[in-house]
Amino acid sequence: MAKTIDRQIVLPWRQVIRISFNALRARLFRSMITTSTLVLAVAFLSYTFAVYAVLEGLWPAADVALQDKILATGFTPTDGHFGTTAKDRWLVVLSLLVCTVGIINAQLMAVTERFREIGTLKCLGALDSFVIKLFVLEAAYQGFLGGAAGSVLGVGTAVLTLWARFGFPVISHVPAVSLGVLFVKSSALAVGLSLIGVMYPAWVAARMQPAIALRSEP
């Protein structure tokens, strides 16, 4: 009896998406901790940009008294427009750099504590590529959720603080479109950062011999 060894099939994306989504849902609290750095960095970024976007929306509609009030607070338009200063951008870039290191560290921890699970998955017939896809998808969800939460937090804080300072016109002239664009951009950035963070740990995890992965302490 000739018994040949066949080749393992590559799991369809539909299945990988389902498995990774359930895995994330089951570990939601742990994921939130992993993602917290990302949420805060994105909140800071979107706050910084949202303040100027809201002022842009408010300025043309503001009467002289309100315009004086805005100028008195320290915001100065260049050529009649509000935008980030070099210092703002520098702070945002710094915070993103810190966040990248933070998210790599957090993902490294999160993946390391799942080495045994990875070993088990490989014993059950998981391919290396499945392990990578699993972590990349989980990181993408985390990035998206963290990014969405962060931008809502940042934009929300910006609108609320300006409202407290300049009153109701801030709400009635909220620039929905540019804030929407900011939300999308921030979320996309968060997904990107999350993916950068997970690449290395996922690669290490996927390449491990099952025996070694199983030996690691949880």
Place this chain on the structure above:
Amino acid sequence: MNGNGTHNVVRLVDVTKVFRMGQEEVHALRGVTLEIKAGEYMSIMGPSGSGKSTLFNMIGALDKPTSGRVFIDEVDVAQLDAYELAWLRCRKIGYIFQTFNLIQVMTAIENVTLPMIFAGMGRDEYMDKGMELLKLVGLAERFQHKPAELSGGQQQRVAVARALANDPAIILADEPTGNLDLTTGEEIISLLKELSQQRGVTIISATHDIKMINVSDRVVWIRDGRIDRIEDREKLQVSVGQVF
């Protein structure tokens, strides 16, 4: 995939394994040659640190030997690529571990069906078979429970059901009773024995549980990374009497 008692389902030829721990080299296996026949119930006995688990990993294609060859169904494992290895682990071998190694975030039925999902089965098919397997190990009504909500013995039963998912020719058990109390351990042992008798599955179990000896067809004693002796069932009673 059933045992006709003649062909070797596993064959090891002069397998060695060296681990490097910093400057030191640890020789976990120092040349093991072993043949395991289809349908056999074989126990690998030995004190801890004797190389039992390393041997287990070699037989299960979970780690690469430093030298020597491992054949499963007369196919040299070293010649297999990643896809073939994954197929082998998925279809040909069912693994049972001392620490159960269930996926903690998945329910019993999800754990049992996972190997079938990896094998590419359709949902209806794998759910039916998963429930059937849970019924076999007596946990059908607990299919929605997560490992943390099950006792040690129940978790190991789920692990046994999972190991059977793709009708493997070999079940590899690494100290399956190590974390269980006496009675639960016996239940798992008799469950394995039943499987070997009814399904013709080859059972290879690394253990230092004496209860395992009674059900084994052969016992391989490992000491310092070498095979100390191999005993057949007939001789076992005598030697057990002598040693213990």
